[in-house]
Amino acid sequence: MTDELDPHLQDAYTEVLRRNPGELEFHQAVREVLGSLGPVVERHPEYTDAGIITRLCEPERQIVFRVPWVDDAGRVQINRGFRVEFNSALGPYKGGLRFRPTVLAGTVKFLGFEQIFKNALTGLPIGGGKGGSDFDPKGKSPGEVMRFCQSFMTELYRHIGEHTDVPAGDIGVGGREIGYLFGQYKRITNRYESGVLTGKGVTWGGSQVRPEATGYGLVYFAEQVLAHRGTSFDGRRVVVSGSGNVAIHAIAKVHQLGGTVVACSDSGGFVVDEAGIDLDLLRDVKERRRTSLTAYAEERGIEHRTGSVWSVPATVALPCATQNELDAADARLIVDHGCLLVAEGANMPCTPEAVDVLREAGIAFGPGKAANAGGVATSALEMQQNASRDSWSFEHTEARLAEIMRGIHERCLTTADAYGTPGDYVAGANIAGFTQVADAMLALGVI
Template sequence: MKSQLEPIYEDVLRRNPAEPEFHQAALEVFESLGPVLERHPEYAEAAVLARLCEPERQIIFRVPWVDDEGRVQINRAFRVEFNSALGPFKGGLRFHPSVNLGIVKFLGFEQVFKNSLTGLPIGGGKGGSDFDPRDRSDGEVMRFCQSFMTELYRHIGEYTDVPAGDIGVGGREIGYLFGQYKRITNRYESGVLTGKGVGWGGSLVRTEATGFGTVLFADEMLKTRGASMDGQRVVVSGSGNVATYAIQKAHQLGATVVACSDSSGYVVDESGIDVELLRQVKEVERLRIQVYAERRGGGATYVDGGPVWEVGATVALPCATQNELEPRDVKSLLDAGLVAVAEGANMPTTPEAVRMLQAADVLFGPGKAANAGGVATSALEMQQNASRDAWSEEFTEARLTDIMIGIHERCAATADQYGLPGDYVAGANIAGFVPVADAVLALGVV
């Protein structure tokens, strides 16, 4: 880190104690921006980076609801509206027991740069709750979502803040949230939430977009070395929305995904993961990954516990959660011939593991670039809502593909421009930072 950035980072640590994920996300960006501030001293003079590290607004509220046994439950919820220099705050809602203010801030900070990289007019924010929808009935999830939105509705709007889904928040939860928003406001504002059902304001390809985009980004990286996804042996962590559609797109591009996981363990299927069976088990029936192996028969095996990275691959797609890919995992993957990693989740690779991958000359696509397809298609959903239009699947996927190719080109070109060829981490951080910084300067001290 450049010496001029150290006092700013120290101030981030002082003002945000006990938030290690946020500290980690900020440090990664700070380590990339020294060359930018040398070329653009006006950013330092106007304290742009310090301003970007302080959210415009942080909202914390309680969510009381009643479970199926009639007992009152209390959860804590958050919405961090980080930066709106480029457009309304945009970012998902996460429902998971691990959610706290520091995690939401790290996600919101990452979202600012990710959204900037898409080239679309959206700012960055994030939210969620420590509510766990797993093993809860539909009625319990509905009552929680209704209580959650009863507070959140006053803070959001299509020109203010547009939430979407994330871990634990899929089509069911978005439906309940939108229904309560509509009931409270007496307005059908389709653009206030994205990830909606296709029949009531949603966009085709939005469900698949994050996973599809991650694989498209990996394919673009591989092309820089005369290769492609075709013929690659792939391992994916996770088995939720992002992982499922990453597997589907990888297969479409000619790769074979041989393993995926959940929090209980992982399955190995050398003939290639059956996407429809995986979706039935995980998305429709909401069962553990072990059931996939049981139904698949002799073609698949289940391994209880342990990281999925034990399975060798040439391409790794971490699509589960933050800090899941560690140095020991990288060593296993390198021994098996790893050539590329693209992050489908947000910050799933630890800093030490990133350094190991870069030292080994492995192509590494950071999440703020590689998984930006989800928020990009959310912005396309907002466009359709604003124009009262609905695009075809082919047109929407073509737009997604163009956006992901554009993100890759911006990251690669920016890295080259600053004398860091092939460094997608620096390329993404700088290419995401500069448009936001320019907008912050243009808008004045606000």
């Protein structure tokens, strides 16, 4: 963001840069939130008097540990594990685990910082945290993945609990990995503490709709934005980046609502399927065969392309791959296509420069902390079911998810109006999430 910071906020940001050298993604996430808070600290000097901004930018706890495991050839491998327990003012730390070679301390801190505000926006009693490892499950055998997960949990278990810190999945951590992690936790603790992890299988403590939740929630949020502008998904041409869990379920929900997703991508390129992405084939390629979109292209008889998926014209764009995937040049393509809405399915997929381009062009922009909060919201619903030894139907859980996403949309709009930035979802999300956490921190004293 290009806006200048209030002096109090600038002091806090300067301290973040000093304390966290080289962690560019974390710097970006902090700067993005602080850029919205000028009107807040002007109206509420008690936040700066109590050091809320500086405290909020410093994790309550950071855990880094070694993860040794043995591969199928009998060689010892070493990875690094992370858990950042960022803020527990509203409830136990809550946030996923990411297994990816690019995971570093700064990656986990940026994700954990975003999670604080995302979780607050759900209105549910959960704090913010995140974790992961530089382990890459791609190309590993099931036995190797299991041994890694067991070693990872052998250290992590001492730091988590259903009233302390509740991890879930993220990139590289799906139902298989959650199963191995939960099994090791149960084995070590000798407790069936089902609320300690979310994203579990529905037959052993998991929630209906959890696999679908982030993608579905994204589209429910986008549907509200379009409705606020007097339109809908019906007949809309949509482009989705990514082809993992979030993207697949976003595509499914767009098709249910009458839109057509004509393109999706992965790390090797993208496909354009003018008839609409074939979900059955996409799931087969990405979830069962765990291969690239080249296989999808071959079976559909279409071209597998390289370059930017945002070169494909659409009126709704849903970036669902990874952070900083959509830059200013991509944003200008989106503007030229006459796009109405960009909503983030991934965490911080748009660079600050891209966001500036989109907002200046008058395109509705749904930031990830609001638009992709459906996953963690449904995780919190899973925690409710675990606490009460209950299990809800798919229909009931999806209705709760839709209700939560409508509430987030409304909260963003009303907060933006209250602080003089009507229709600005970025300001609305940042301010609404921040003020809820800040008020709780004030009530709890200097801790």
